[in-house]
Amino acid sequence: xxxxxxxxxxxxxxxxxxxxxxxxxxxxxxxxxxxxxxxxxxxxxxxxxxxxxxxxxxxxxxxxxxxxxxxxxxxxxxxxxxxxxxxxxxxxxxxxxxxxxxxxxxxxxxxxxxxxxxxxxxxxxxxxxxxxxxxxxxxxxxxxxxxxxxxxxxxxxxxxxxxxxxxx
Amino acid sequence: xxxxxxxxxxxxxxxxxxxxxxxxxxxxxxxxxxxxxxxxxxxxxxxxxxxxxxxxxxxxxxxxxxxxxxxxxxxxxxxxxxxxxxxxxxxxxxxxxxxxxxxxxxxxxxxxxxxxxxxxxxxxxxxxxxxxxxxxxxxxxxxxxxxxxxxxxxxxxxxxxxxxxxxxxxxxxxxxxxxxxxxxxxxxxxxxxxxxxxxxxxxxxxxxxx
Numbered sequence: 233x234x235x236x237x238x239x240x241x242x243x244x245x246x247x248x249x250x251x252x253x254x255x256x257x258x259x260x261x262x263x264x265x266x267x268x269x270x271x272x273x274x275x276x277x278x279x280x281x282x283x284x285x286x287x288x289x290x291x292x293x294x295x296x297x298x299x300x301x302x303x304x305x306x307x308x309x310x311x312x313x314x315x316x317x318x319x320x321x322x323x324x325x326x327x328x329x330x331x332x333x334x335x336x337x338x339x340x341x342x343x344x345x346x347x348x349x350x351x352x353x354x355x356x357x358x359x360x361x362x363x364x365x366x367x368x369x370x371x372x373x374x375x376x377x378x379x380x381x382x383x384x385x386x387x388x389x390x391x392x393x394x395x396x397x398x399x400x
Numbered sequence: 401x402x403x404x405x406x407x408x409x410x411x412x413x414x415x416x417x418x419x420x421x422x423x424x425x426x427x428x429x430x431x432x433x434x435x436x437x438x439x440x441x442x443x444x445x446x447x448x449x450x451x452x453x454x455x456x457x458x459x460x461x462x463x464x465x466x467x468x469x470x471x472x473x474x475x476x477x478x479x480x481x482x483x484x485x486x487x488x489x490x491x492x493x494x495x496x497x498x499x500x501x502x503x504x505x506x507x508x509x510x511x512x513x514x515x516x517x518x519x520x521x522x523x524x525x526x527x528x529x530x531x532x533x534x535x536x537x538x539x540x541x542x543x544x545x546x547x548x549x550x551x552x553x554x555x556x557x558x559x560x561x562x563x564x565x566x567x568x569x570x571x572x573x574x575x576x577x578x579x580x581x582x583x584x585x586x587x588x589x590x591x592x593x594x595x596x597x598x599x600x601x602x603x604x605x606x607x608x609x610x
Binding site for chain 2: 244247248251252254255258259261262263266267269270295296299300302303306307310
């Protein structure tokens with residue numbers, strides 16, 4: 233979860249940087265084009281005009297390339313996010329089904345989810361407004377129903393599933 | 401667990417859309433209310449506005465889906481339907497601008513283009529640097545710039561009349577822009593209330609979460 237937020241933050245910072253860069257280029261381009269046009273009116277044959285016109289043309293090309301690149305970056309970020317959403321939904325389904333197979337009660341399912349998310353007993357107890365002893369007892373029951381030795385194996389159960397199926 | 405669904409159709413505006421939106425808004429307000437027409441800062445900002453508009457229009461052709469013109473074609477019938485829905489209080493989410501908002505966007509762009517074009521006519525297409533140079537020259541007592549200028553438009557009164565006309569259009573377009581802006585702000589508030597989410601936050605931060 234945090235890793236995902238971080239990588240997205242980086243992507244978003246990159247698109248913002250590239251956008252600002254494009255903006256500066258465009259502002260520069262507009263002024264250059266204005267200058268080139270007035271130079272053209274004065275003396276179209278001068279070296280100054282030819283040179284400046286070439287530079288401006290290069291700038292315009294750069295802006296177009298930058299635009300396409302930025303669009304590609306934004307679309308890549310969006311598709312990554314979508315893939316993540318799908319994967320998250322799929323994993324949620326897998327967990328739901330497995331919990332049902334194990335015959336967990338609704339309360340145990342909730343606690344199981346929170347435990348998978350990495351919350352410790354105290355946090356789960358606080359979230360659910362229950363005593364820590366209750367949560368500990370629920371976790372023990374979950375582990376025994378799942379036939380795992382403890383929290384590490386419980387979490388590994390689903391990760392192993394993912395790795396086995398080769399879902400990236 | 402229910403959040404991904406509500407989240408997925410909240411539009412995420414990309415940085416170019418956001419920068420050009422707030423940049424144009426800022427420049428229009430500043431040039432309409434603060435800077436003096438024809439002054440050097442006014443012309444500088446006008447050229448900046450031209451750059452923003454240009455960038456946004458290029459982005460409308462080459463940008464990602466939500467920013468492209470094809471995502472919000474001008475459709476008055478759909479716009480009316482949307483307004484009727486809004487009055488009835490049952491609006492739906494759109495992947496880009498809603499149909500009424502789309503018309504507003506095109507109206508804005510048309511007015512911005514008009515304001516920029518007439519501004520260029522009024523200054524004879526001079527860059528802000530030239531305007532500043534000419535002004536400095538006149539202030540230092542060198543009136544030759546003015547003579548050269550009036551020499552340049554040797555076609556005389558026609559040109560003069562053309563510039564006066566441009567000035568009229570410039571003012572009308574600027575006032576229309578302010579009127580549109582007020583309309584736009586009102587619509588955003590109404591729509592935000594109908595959709596029960598802030599439409600301003602995504603435009604400010606590009607935020608996707610609720």
